[in-house]
Amino acid sequence: MDIVVCIKRVPATDTTIKIAADGKSIEPAGVSFELNAYDEFALEQALRIKEQLGSGTVTVVTIGSKDAQKELRDTLARGADKAVLLTTDQWVFDGASTAAALAAWIKSVPCNLVLCGRQAVDSDNNQLPANLAARLGFACVTEVAKLELADGTFTAERDIEGAREVVTCKTPAVISCQKGLNEPRYANLKGIMAAKKKPLEEAAASLPAPALEIVSLTLPPARAAGKILGTGVDAVPALIAALRDEAKVL
Amino acid sequence: MSNIVVIAEVRGGQLKRTSLEAVTAGLQLAQKSGGKVIAVACGAGLDAAAAELAKSGVHKVVAVDGPTFANYSGDAYARAIAEQVKAAAATAVLMVHTAMGKDLLPRVSALLEGSVVTDVVEVSCDGGTFGARKPVFAGKATMTVNAKKAPFCATLRPNNFAAAEGSGSAEVSKTAPPAGDLLSVVKEVIASSGGRTPLQEAKVVVSGGRGLKEAAHFKLVEDLVAAFGPGVAAVGASRAVVDAGWRPHREQVGQTGKVVSPPLYIAIGISGAIQHLAGMRTARTIVAINKDADAPIFKVADYGIVGDAFEIVPALTKAIAEIVAGK
Ligand SMILES: Cc1cc2nc3c(=O)[nH]c(=O)nc-3n(C[C@H](O)[C@H](O)[C@H](O)COP(=O)(O)OP(=O)(O)OC[C@H]3O[C@@H](n4cnc5c(N)ncnc54)[C@H](O)[C@@H]3O)c2cc1C
Numbered sequence: 001m002d003i004v005v006c007i008k009r010v011p012a013t014d015t016t017i018k019i020a021a022d023g024k025s026i027e028p029a030g031v032s033f034e035l036n037a038y039d040e041f042a043l044e045q046a047l048r049i050k051e052q053l054g055s056g057t058v059t060v061v062t063i064g065s066k067d068a069q070k071e072l073r074d075t076l077a078r079g080a081d082k083a084v085l086l087t088t089d090q091w092v093f094d095g096a097s098t099a100a101a102l103a104a105w106i107k108s109v110p111c112n113l114v115l116c117g118r119q120a121v122d123s124d125n126n127q128l129p130a131n132l133a134a135r136l137g138f139a140c141v142t143e144v145a146k147l148e149l150a151d152g153t154f155t156a157e158r159d160i161e162g163a164r165e166v167v168t169c170k171t172p173a174v175i176s177c178q179k180g181l182n183e184p185r186y187a188n189l190k191g192i193m194a195a196k197k198k199p200l201e202e203a204a205a206s207l208p209a210p211a212l213e214i215v216s217l218t219l220p221p222a223r224a225a226g227k228i229l230g231t232g233v234d235a236v237p238a239l240i241a242a243l244r245d246e247a248k249v250l
Numbered sequence: 251m252s253n254i255v256v257i258a259e260v261r262g263g264q265l266k267r268t269s270l271e272a273v274t275a276g277l278q279l280a281q282k283s284g285g286k287v288i289a290v291a292c293g294a295g296l297d298a299a300a301a302e303l304a305k306s307g308v309h310k311v312v313a314v315d316g317p318t319f320a321n322y323s324g325d326a327y328a329r330a331i332a333e334q335v336k337a338a339a340a341t342a343v344l345m346v347h348t349a350m351g352k353d354l355l356p357r358v359s360a361l362l363e364g365s366v367v368t369d370v371v372e373v374s375c376d377g378g379t380f381g382a383r384k385p386v387f388a389g390k391a392t393m394t395v396n397a398k399k400a401p402f403c404a405t406l407r408p409n410n411f412a413a414a415e416g417s418g419s420a421e422v423s424k425t426a427p428p429a430g431d432l433l434s435v436v437k438e439v440i441a442s443s444g445g446r447t448p449l450q451e452a453k454v455v456v457s458g459g460r461g462l463k464e465a466a467h468f469k470l471v472e473d474l475v476a477a478f479g480p481g482v483a484a485v486g487a488s489r490a491v492v493d494a495g496w497r498p499h500r501e502q503v504g505q506t507g508k509v510v511s512p513p514l515y516i517a518i519g520i521s522g523a524i525q526h527l528a529g530m531r532t533a534r535t536i537v538a539i540n541k542d543a544d545a546p547i548f549k550v551a552d553y554g555i556v557g558d559a560f561e562i563v564p565a566l567t568k569a570i571a572e573i574v575a576g577k
């Protein structure tokens with residue numbers, strides 16, 4: 001099976017976000033970046049499928065800045081065979097144009113399975129995998145927390161509100177990965193050495209005209225200063241009164 | 251004139267209550283765009299759900315109804331809905347950001363070469379341009395976008411729009427699912443919540459953290475949830491207690507868990523780490539109970555009580571139960 005893993009380089013989750021002077025992007029100074037955590041599950045799953053089948057290829061692709069070389073090298077060190085960086089200077093937040101560009105690239109390579117994270121934790125879109133699948137005409141299951149492959153059929157489980165859905169599909173498919181799917185492996189020294197000899201190709205991304213334009217990026221409105229109503233059990237009546245009369249939620 | 255399609259979610263013949271929130275948002279947009287609102291539902295045996303939608307204030311209901319649609323299939327539902335969006339000449343498509351909504355709407359937008367914004371808390375239509383506001387970077391920033399391609403598709407964060415309560419009587423038209431293979435098929439739906447209210451739909455979320463000291467003490471949280479009466483409240487948890495194995499991951503609130511936006515959120519023994527806030531800071535009213543007066547949770551809480559949860563929560567549960575019983 002020829003597997004493509006889509007990854008994104010994103011700000012670390014504990015980073016403080018500052019808005020840049022243009023009011024439309026974040027101030028990159030002082031931000032540490034990392035591989036999107038959900039994409040680690042996607043990569044791990046790809047490596048496991050390749051191991052299970054005893055054949056196939058794992059190619060990692062991202063649309064992003066040149067800096068993403070670092071995250072791509074890391075995926076090679078963990079066991080991917082090849083990495084491709086489709087470069088752009090823009091922050092890719094627009095799922096439609098990103099999916100269109102990735103779909104065009106995927107059509108140009110051998111691929112019968114695309115694995116993604118469920119969500120990139122910068123734009124928090126949770127939309128690229130389904131968008132991509134529709135453009136490719138592939139089957140798609142999103143937010144998968146358990147996945148099995150037997151006789152060419154995938155059986156995937158995903159949480160929905162109050163229940164778990166069991167979904168089956170065949171290749172070609174796009175699957176997005178949720179926490180709980182697997183425990184990702186990390187790179188060891190041998191992997192890091194091997195990665196130096198693995199191909200990391202670069203080409204300019206051909207992103208179509210954007211489907212969305214950013215009007216502004218702002219810090220969330222600060223929540224009005226809260227009230228500490230008191231200490232211990234004695235404060236319960238004040239809380240009940242506030243919830244009933246002021247917040248009107250009771 | 252710009253029509254709006256609202257995709258209603260029906261599971262097992264039942265209209266999801268949150269779909270009526272999307273109707274409200276659709277009606278708001280239609281007022282500005284000068285168009286009509288068409289509700290589209292997919293499933294099998296949709297008569298009851300369609301009748302309910304017809305009352306909600308929409309101008310028309312389309313039920314794509316047939317046995318092949320008994321279970322959700324993302325690719326097949328998306329094709330059917332894309333057809334209806336074209337037939338309705340709609341320039342905006344709304345759905346709630348549920349497991350189905352986030353799986354389905356990006357596909358619809360792709361089939362129609364439109365734009366798509368997910369998990370939005372506000373939609374707008376200004377001089378014919380659709381726009382939306384959504385939290386990004388785990389709620390640490392808010393992004394406002396305008397659509398440059400039609401149709402503009404948006405999934406709405408639950409609990410951000412009031413549910414529509416119309417008394418209308420819209421025309422219902424029924425059509426069969428389009429022919430074609432289903433690429434993915436739901437084989438089984440296993441109830442996991444034992445009939446409890448799903449976290450994202452609950453009007454009240456009561457979450458417990460490491461301050462509760464051990465799994466058994468979640469009884470305090472469960473009792474408070476029960477005090478609100480059936481179908482109102484749900485149990486949430488911080489990651490610390492999920493990682494400790496006290497609670498299942500599906501109850502985790504936060505960046506790597508669920509995002510909830512209920513009218514009332516009660517955090518008990520939770521410090522308020524940034525990743526936890528990502529999952530609940532858009533709740534309308536936040537209450538924190540924590541023995542540490544300097545805990546960061548108090549910075550986002552509307553109301554706080556400093557003290558021992560083991561004393562405060564039972565008293566709160568009793569008071570809430572009395573109010574609920576008095577109603
Ligand atoms: C990449 C990443 C993703 C993450 N995602 C999430 C996520 O999705 N959700 C999430 O919640 N966390 C997440 N975290 C973890 C987060 O950083 C915190 O570690 C976690 O939220 C802490 O949980 P807690 O508040 O229950 O525990 P603690 O931080 O240990 O806080 C316990 C609190 O209980 C109080 N307390 C103790 N005893 C009592 C008592 N008797 N009565 C009242 N109060 C008491 C203490 O004062 C303290 O404030 C993530 C972290 C990372 C790095």
Ligand SMILES: Nc1ncnc2c1ncn2[C@@H]1O[C@H](COP(=O)(O)O)[C@@H](O)[C@H]1O
Nearest residue numbers: 006007063116117119120125126127128
């Ligand atoms: N710029 C990108 N390049 C490659 N893959 C991406 C990119 N953006 C998102 N993805 C993939 O799509 C998943 C979901 O992202 P999103 O829909 O943006 O939240 C991510 O976890 C990645 O696997």
